[in-house]
Amino acid sequence: MFRLGDLISHLDMSREEGRHLQQGMNFRVRPGHSVVLMSRRPDAPYADAVEDDGTIVYEGHDAPKSKGIPNPKAVDQPDRSSKGRLLQNGLFEQAAIAFQEGEREAERVRVYEKVFDGVWTYNGLFALTRADRVPAGERIVFKFRLEPLAELSADLAASTHPERSLQLVHARPIPTAVKRAVWQRDNGRCVRCGRTDNLHFDHILPYSKGGASITVDNVQILCAEHNLAKGARIE
Numbered sequence: 001m002f003r004l005g006d007l008i009s010h011l012d013m014s015r016e017e018g019r020h021l022q023q024g025m026n027f028r029v030r031p032g033h034s035v036v037l038m039s040r041r042p043d044a045p046y047a048d049a050v051e052d053d054g055t056i057v058y059e060g061h062d063a064p065k066s067k068g069i070p071n072p073k074a075v076d077q078p079d080r081s082s083k084g085r086l087l088q089n090g091l092f093e094q095a096a097i098a099f100q101e102g103e104r105e106a107e108r109v110r111v112y113e114k115v116f117d118g119v120w121t122y123n124g125l126f127a128l129t130r131a132d133r134v135p136a137g138e139r140i141v142f143k144f145r146l147e148p149l150a151e152l153s154a155d156l157a158a159s160t161h162p163e164r165s166l167q168l169v170h171a172r173p174i175p176t177a178v179k180r181a182v183w184q185r186d187n188g189r190c191v192r193c194g195r196t197d198n199l200h201f202d203h204i205l206p207y208s209k210g211g212a213s214i215t216v217d218n219v220q221i222l223c224a225e226h227n228l229a230k231g232a233r234i235e
């Protein structure tokens, strides 16, 4: 299981989820949760947004390009295929509606974010609480609201203190711009030993010690070993 802020490859993600993740939306990929992939890079295909409290507004996906649909960005995002089968947009929308009508719990959704080509982060576990169809220029797109669920942060999970290891915190993903700048500054390596595997984004001053700000100066890349060593030392 990944922890918030872990830096992973596409292969790591696919192994964790038990299937090759080719598309951005993956309803109920495993019993108990769905998976979405997001990107807020300048060239990202969809307009995913993150609000101040960490809530993600995730855009639905376009119709596949075909002879009848040469430009998917020019037509409404579909909920069903031409044969009437629910597509990913429709599956997520139905789950959100059922939750709003009190028929079920909110769908749990793991979110992975592409930071650079080949560089992904685990952004945490979210609850799908609503789905909207909204105008975007000349067409209609889906917007899915994903609210962060409490989960063990990397800072807390690295701690060996028994009480603290049971604490849960709300997901507070590091802003994309900070991730990108830190990755480039630290050359994609652990700042202590230069390793390039088992990395994650580490808050230099942990939340529990008042390190609330998530800025480039307060985030660094550490390998698992050095993160554990740090977790033990800050007791």
Ligand SMILES: [Zn+2]
Residues within 6 Å of the ligand: 190, 191, 192, 193, 194, 195, 222, 223, 224, 225, 226
């Ligand atoms: Zn290291």
